[in-house]
Structures are given as C-alpha cells and as structure tokens.
Amino acid sequence: MKLGLIGCGKMGRALLEGALTAGIVEAQDVYITSRTEKTRQSVAKELGVNPLASNTELASIVDVAYLCTKPNVSKIVLLELAETPESLDNTLIISAVAGLKLEAMESILPDSARVVRCMPNTPSLIGKGAAAYSTGSNTSDLDASTTGKLLGSVGSVIEVDESLMDSVTGVSGSGPAYVYTFIESLADAGVLKGLPRAQALELATQTVLGAASMVAETGLHPALLRDMVTSPGGTTITALKALEDHGFRSATIAAVEAATEKSKELGRN
C-alpha cells in the first residue's frame, strides 16, 4: 500500500509513525506534504519518507491519504484536490480534521470520491490511541477495513455513526487533556500533603495507568472496581464524598459537553 499524509504536524506524524512501526507500510511507499518546505524536508529526513510540494500529486500517487491539516486549511486543500478530479480516482481520503463532516467533504470533492472521517487522539504517538471512524457514501468494506487496520496500528479503534463523531471528539479526542489535568491535580495534592514533587507525580501517573488497565483488562464496570476498594467508613469513601461535594462528576460531564458543542460549531464554519 502507498500511504500519503497531507499535513505532517502532531497528529499526522503520530498516525504515520504508528503505521510505519506496525509494518503496515514501508517508508519508501509513504508520501508527505506540508505548508512549508522546512517541515516536509525534516520529517522526510527523519522517517525516510518522500516529501512532495503538491497535494494533488500526492493524491494521484497514493492508495490512501490521511488529511491532517488544521480545520481552517482543510477546505482549501479539498478545493485544491477537486481541481484535479482524476488524482482521486484510486485514492481513499481519511480525514482526521475535527468537525469536518463527510457531507462537506463529499460536496467539495468529485461525486465518486471515497472519504472517511476519523477522530484519533495524541496517545497514538506511543501506540496507545483511541480512535473512531465513519465512512462516506462511496466507500467499500475494504476501505473500512483498511481504515481500521491503519488506525488500529496506533491504538484501539471503533466504527461509529457519523452523528456521534462530535461526541467522540468530546470524550477521546480532547480526553487526554482532561486526564493530564487530573494527573497534575493529584500530584499537586500529594505535594500539598508533603510528598516530594517527583514522587507525587510518579504515584499519580502510575495510579491512573493502573486504574485504566484494571478497567481494560478485567472488563469490570468502573463502579464495581471502585466499590471493591471502598471500605465502610474508610479513607476512600471519605474522599469520594469530597469529590461529589466539589462536583467532580458534573465538571467532567460539562467538559465533554463543551468539547462536543465546540466540535459541532467547527463543523458549521
């Protein structure tokens, strides 16, 4: 498979490096573009992939192209691709652009264009991403499985109805930032209670990692796992009451709602 990357910033690189590490593509079969010569040359040098100055040339060479530009640039890139419709004859476009709807992509590109919308997240950089995707009206089962294979090389992947994509953005697309904030707060609290900073951060990080692994590996509901460590009249139930008193659960829900609404707003622009 020949893989293209339109926009080789943080997200694009994470997706590309995952596919390279998993051996799904060879570096010599990867083509990348960026706004500046400097970015594409440095990524090409580092990863051994082929830099190109033209997005349409890239589309005409590759079988699958990730679209990983910022939302405000993505429509310009799609219009550029639409000017050379034959470049898309044999190319699946997988967009990672937040808020960019399948319908919007299909309305700009030629009628037969095959497009997929996905929402990855940045832990994809270390192969621990969580991604979801939805397929457009011209895609085949093979296109869906190719998307699953590519995104699966950088973490877990699910297929969802496109109407849920803004919610995916709210939960897992923006989610790592909420968890980083929680880890930082937990470590800060440790420092407040006398722990050295480095030790507090190590304990907080490993606690989140361990608890997430317990949910993933046991398959038990988080509430059940929580009940198992909550003894009557003990420290944990006292702490949980404090979390409830300070609106921890509703603050988390409000954060996801805000990100979901922002993603919808981006899709309207």
Ligand SMILES: NC(=O)c1ccc[n+]([C@@H]2O[C@H](COP(=O)([O-])OP(=O)(O)OC[C@H]3O[C@@H](n4cnc5c(N)ncnc54)[C@H](OP(=O)(O)O)[C@@H]3O)[C@@H](O)[C@H]2O)c1
């Ligand atoms: N970061 C995340 O956590 C995350 C999560 C999920 C989805 N996404 C989505 O991923 C997309 C990219 O985000 P990012 O964080 O990776 O942004 P980024 O680091 O700013 O990367 C954007 C890349 O696009 C390139 N670019 C700009 N104009 C271009 C053009 N006309 N043709 C080709 N390439 C062009 C830029 O090139 P230069 O470097 O030369 O300027 C840069 O390499 C966004 O749409 C975002 O919604 C991001």
